[in-house]
Amino acid sequence: MSLHHEIRRRDDVAEVTLSGRIDRDAAPALDAAYAAASVGSPGSIQLDFTGVDYINSTGIALIVSILARARSERIGVRASGLTDHYRHIFEITRLSDFIEIVEPASH
Template structure:
């Protein structure tokens, strides 16, 4: 799994590619939380390149969302492929996390 990063103003855009599962969840969590610890408090995650997410991956998303909320920031998910969206829907995460269809909409939502 790789995570490319981009900046849009003061918003960090993460672009995970591959599989987010128990094999790499701890490393991914550490990598993202390092950005939060360094002062980033608004993050958009573009899931268009993600092939698979497990419960361990869902936990990473939840931990990051909670940490950002504590820091007065926000997390918005976007461009979820249908099979990834289904995992988030079944888990109930889409009822507690913000999501958008496009990156532009996600950037607007995280800045609101």
């Protein structure tokens, strides 16, 4: 299953709801999601991983590249909807040092 995204804007936050797999095939979709979310330079982008069923090491690298782009554009990045497993992966890879992990926003 490929990666899909939906974007909602709430105040100064671009909420990106992701669904599918984050692996090497997800690069174009993740780039498109970031490009759409970063329009207008929101204060932060919240990546909602609730619908993501798989992230491999290449997917983690793609997320790191999104963080680097956001940082260079002074846009904060938050993650929500991580399973306990992926929350642990974010901690051991130290991604959680650079991305704030929050609970999903209620719509």
